[in-house]
Amino acid sequence: MAEQDDGDVILELKDITKAYSGIVALKKADLKLRRGAVNVLVGENGAGKSTMMRIIAGVERPTLGEIWMDGERIHLNSPADAVRHGIGIVFQELNLFGNLSVAENIFATREITRGLRGIDHKAQVEKANEFLNRLEAGISADTLAEDLPIGQQQLVEIARAVSLDTRILIMDEPTSALSAAEVDVLFRVIADLKARGVAIVYISHRLEELMRIGDYITVLKDGQITGHAMVKDIDTRWIVRSMIGSDAKDFAKQVDHAPGEEVFRTEDICLPRAQGGYAVDHVSIGVREGEILGIYGLMGAGRSELFECIMGRHEHYTGKIFVEGEELKGRDTTRRIREGLALIPEDRQREGLVQSMSIADNLSMASLGQFLKAGFHIDLKLEKAAILEAIRNLSIKAKNPDFDVTSMSGGNQQKVVIGKALMTGPKVLLMDEPSRGIDVGAKADVFRTMRRLAGEGLAILFSTSDLEEVMALSDRIAVMSNGRLVTVVDRKDATEEMIVSASAEGHKTKRMHA
Amino acid sequence: MTTATQTAATGNHLSTGAALLTLMKLRTFIALFAVIIFFSIFAPNFLSTANMILMSKHATQNAFLAIGMTFVIITGGIDLSVGSIVGLCGMIAGGLIMYGVALPLGYTVYFNIVEVAVIVMVVGILIGAVNGLLITRLNVAPFIATLGTLYVARGMALLYSDGQTLPNLTGREDLGNQGFSYLGSGSILGLPVSVWILIVVALGAAYFARFVPLGRHIFAVGGNERASRMSGIRVNRVKMFVYMFSGFCAAIVGLIISSELMASHPATGTNLELNAIAAAVLGGTSMSGGRGTIGGTIIGAFVIGILSDGLVMMGVSSFWQMVIKGLVIIVAVVVDQAQRRLQQRVTLMQMAKAG
Numbered sequence: 001m002a003e004q005d006d007g008d009v010i011l012e013l014k015d016i017t018k019a020y021s022g023i024v025a026l027k028k029a030d031l032k033l034r035r036g037a038v039n040v041l042v043g044e045n046g047a048g049k050s051t052m053m054r055i056i057a058g059v060e061r062p063t064l065g066e067i068w069m070d071g072e073r074i075h076l077n078s079p080a081d082a083v084r085h086g087i088g089i090v091f092q093e094l095n096l097f098g099n100l101s102v103a104e105n106i107f108a109t110r111e112i113t114r115g116l117r118g119i120d121h122k123a124q125v126e127k128a129n130e131f132l133n134r135l136e137a138g139i140s141a142d143t144l145a146e147d148l149p150i151g152q153q154q155l156v157e158i159a160r161a162v163s164l165d166t167r168i169l170i171m172d173e174p175t176s177a178l179s180a181a182e183v184d185v186l187f188r189v190i191a192d193l194k195a196r197g198v199a200i201v202y203i204s205h206r207l208e209e210l211m212r213i214g215d216y217i218t219v220l221k222d223g224q225i226t227g228h229a230m231v232k233d234i235d236t237r238w239i240v241r242s243m244i245g246s247d248a249k250d251f252a253k254q255v256d257h258a259p260g261e262e263v264f265r266t267e268d269i270c271l272p273r274a275q276g277g278y279a280v281d282h283v284s285i286g287v288r289e290g291e292i293l294g295i296y297g298l299m300g301a302g303r304s305e306l307f308e309c310i311m312g313r314h315e316h317y318t319g320k321i322f323v324e325g326e327e328l329k330g331r332d333t334t335r336r337i338r339e340g341l342a343l344i345p346e347d348r349q350r351e352g353l354v355q356s357m358s359i360a361d362n363l364s365m366a367s368l369g370q371f372l373k374a375g376f377h378i379d380l381k382l383e384k385a386a387i388l389e390a391i392r393n394l395s396i397k398a399k400n401p402d403f404d405v406t407s408m409s410g411g412n413q414q415k416v417v418i419g420k421a422l423m424t425g426p427k428v429l430l431m432d433e434p435s436r437g438i439d440v441g442a443k444a445d446v447f448r449t450m451r452r453l454a455g456e457g458l459a460i461l462f463s464t465s466d467l468e469e470v471m472a473l474s475d476r477i478a479v480m481s482n483g484r485l486v487t488v489v490d491r492k493d494a495t496e497e498m499i500v501s502a503s504a505e506g507h508k509t510k511r512m513h514a
Numbered sequence: 515m516t517t518a519t520q521t522a523a524t525g526n527h528l529s530t531g532a533a534l535l536t537l538m539k540l541r542t543f544i545a546l547f548a549v550i551i552f553f554s555i556f557a558p559n560f561l562s563t564a565n566m567i568l569m570s571k572h573a574t575q576n577a578f579l580a581i582g583m584t585f586v587i588i589t590g591g592i593d594l595s596v597g598s599i600v601g602l603c604g605m606i607a608g609g610l611i612m613y614g615v616a617l618p619l620g621y622t623v624y625f626n627i628v629e630v631a632v633i634v635m636v637v638g639i640l641i642g643a644v645n646g647l648l649i650t651r652l653n654v655a656p657f658i659a660t661l662g663t664l665y666v667a668r669g670m671a672l673l674y675s676d677g678q679t680l681p682n683l684t685g686r687e688d689l690g691n692q693g694f695s696y697l698g699s700g701s702i703l704g705l706p707v708s709v710w711i712l713i714v715v716a717l718g719a720a721y722f723a724r725f726v727p728l729g730r731h732i733f734a735v736g737g738n739e740r741a742s743r744m745s746g747i748r749v750n751r752v753k754m755f756v757y758m759f760s761g762f763c764a765a766i767v768g769l770i771i772s773s774e775l776m777a778s779h780p781a782t783g784t785n786l787e788l789n790a791i792a793a794a795v796l797g798g799t800s801m802s803g804g805r806g807t808i809g810g811t812i813i814g815a816f817v818i819g820i821l822s823d824g825l826v827m828m829g830v831s832s833f834w835q836m837v838i839k840g841l842v843i844i845v846a847v848v849v850d851q852a853q854r855r856l857q858q859r860v861t862l863m864q865m866a867k868a869g
Binding site for chain 2: 019020063311313333334336337338343345350351352353354355356357361365366368369372376377378380404406407420424
């Protein structure tokens with residue numbers, strides 16, 4: 001990490017650490033933003049880019065560390081503070097008020113007023129149109145924001161940020177919903193802002209874009225800065241190396257054991273989408289005893305929805321589900337669990353954990369029925385023994401099982417969710433993105449556990465959007481795209497190209513936004 | 515060098531934080547001792563046995579309602595109807611004793627006291643079930659659903675006797691329904707019967723919360739309803755239970771108050787739901803759900819009971835009593851929030867330092 005010329009640094013983050021309950025998103029990260037330049041930030045999902053930007057935009061406060069602007073220490077306690085310091089942001093998720101017009105969105109919180117006569121709507125529309133025209137957006141400023149397609153909504157966000165006349169402008173994946181022509185216009189606007197001395201922070205996954213407009217590049221990995229350079233000095237290979245690091249992911253060794261009988265099968269699972277079409281589109285799939293079936297797919301491929309149908313979470317799905325040849329009736333999660341299914345949900349915080357309870361209570365909450373005496377009395381000794389066994393089996397790092405579950409790291413929290421599912425004694429385990437938001441070491445633990453469980457005869461279905469993961473862990477690989485099950489192949493026959501092209505299959509007929 | 519001092523400073527910060535946390539967690543106990551010590555100094559006769567028994571009887575009424583309320587609040591709900599259920603149940607008890615139930619063909623059935631008590635408790639449970647059905651099946655927010663039943667039950671209590679008090683519930687020997695006064699005025703081993711019942715119900719509720727799956731599920735549902743559903747917990751069943759139990763507790767209070775007065779007045783129990791909420795909150799039950807203990811709630815109910823009785827004994831005007839009670843509740847919630855924030859900060863700091 002060579003020091004560059006520091007003359008033009010406008011904002012500096014020093015030793016920033018941000019801890020959320022369960023995960024440290026940033027660890028002593030430093031960042032320098034330069035005037036009149038495009039400062040690019042890259043990193044894998046969950047590396048901490050968005051957290052860092054939310055800190056600069058005043059949305060989050062750092063747990064430890066300092067922020068300096070123009071040589072002075074500043075405190076950004078709210079988004080309003082950030083705006084006062086001339087910091088603007090285009091968020092990754094769209095933040096428009098759908099029920100307001102484009103002009104009202106652009107001028108929200110700083111409306112043009114005429115004293116007692118209230119807001120000057122005409123002036124707002126005129127000025128908004130000016131900004132929109134600069135972006136060649138072709139949007140009229142008096143349309144409602146929710147009536148615009150998503151790409152144009154993103155342009156409105158950008159117009160709003162540009163109109164703020166900021167000194168620092170953060171753009172978090174601004175091109176994710178834009179067409180190539182729109183991207184060209186955006187880049188012209190960025191060049192114009194740059195010429196006026198604005199410091200741009202640009203976050204994107206598209207490496208070729210970064211190489212095209214970036215001046216400085218900073219790479220984040222697991223909450224730490226792993227590389228910093230001038231874009232002209234580096235190539236995409238350097239970026240990938242810094243992003244992934246030298247320590248390759250530690251996947252569990254394959255244990256070769258012949259899978260047994262088919263224990264689980266779905267036939268023609270269909271889940272209609274509210275906007276028409278299917279979120280899950282006639283999916284029939286089977287898993288054998290001791291087999292790991294990886295379901296690969298991009299965001300919105302319908303993997304989570306498929307799992308939810310299997311667990312009986314949706315009232316209106318159609319199709320049949322069999323466990324050990326018996327068809328499951330009803331739409332009742334409680335019964336599904338009793339019949340031998342268990343799900344590790346994708347969103348651990350919202351659907352996996354009860355944050356107000358202890359580690360022990362989280363582990364046993366789904367399986368209290370097993371510890372009963374006389375039909376209603378929980379035998380605390382039996383319960384405690386089972387909890388300790390789960391902690392040992394999954395090597396959960398819990399100093400004391402009676403501590404709050406939120407006091408643990410994300411990886412250990414994930415293991416608690418897995419432990420809870422396993423304590424119900426399932427025959428089929430569904431894991432929705434089991435490695436999301438946990439660190440490398442915990443990932444390896446989770447993968448090893450999956451292997452061990454399969455070795456013990458459990459049938460496992462897991463979903464992932466990580467190519468490396470699906471190739472390394474699965475016995476068979478299924479690819480879903482736009483609700484459809486495109487293909488199921490043996491791992492021996494699978495290639496990465498094949499899987500990637502299959503995952504785009506469902507979108508071929510029509511243009512889809514990211 | 516600077517980093518070293520900084521770490522030391524944050525280290526100190528952490529330990530003072532931890533000490534402050536323990537202090538905050540014990541706040542209900544501290545409050546209980548504080549009010550007892552304060553009034554034993556400033557209120558004459560405060561520590562006399564007669565006064566102690568009288569105060570415990572008053573606190574008992576709040577405590578019953580607060581136990582039911584605690585379970586409801588732990589699930590993330592609220593039950594505003596309990597005060598009205600108290601009134602309606604008292605009226606039904608009085609009516610059953612005085613008039614019995616008129617059947618067609620001119621017969622009238624009178625029940626003995628045990629039967630009356632059982633009927634009244636069933637009525638309380640049924641009103642709770644109505645609350646539960648509104649909330650689980652019809653998706654009415656708990657605040658609104660129970661606000662509705664608050665009015666309906668109070669109105670029905672007033673309609674029952676056209677607003678009149680049912681006096682003199684001694685019963686008649688030829689009907690075999692005497693002895694209603696035992697519940698409110700009887701005593702066993704020197705303790706009032708109502709206190710004994712409270713002990714039984716409180717121990718039962720505490721046992722239920724820890725040793726029975728449904729009781730444990732109350733905490734899970736309040737902590738994270740979605741995660742509970744995903745874990746196979748029948749959320750609606752849990753919610754039905756807590757509102758029915760709350761109705762049951764209210765029915766007991768209705769019986770006790772009518773028995774004490776040997777009369778049923780339709781306005782009995784007005785605003786008691788607020789005392790119950792206050793007791794639960796004072797006892798550390800979190801209004802956002804997921805946290806709370808029966809023990810804490812009982813202490814909370816006694817703090818509120820002793821506070822109001824003690825102030826009366828000191829001759830403080832009832833207007834000032836209201837102000838003081840309100841302040842105590844506000845302070846309790848402020849401390850609760852501060853504790854939560856501090857706890858979070860301490861945990862996050864520890865994690866950040868651990869890396």
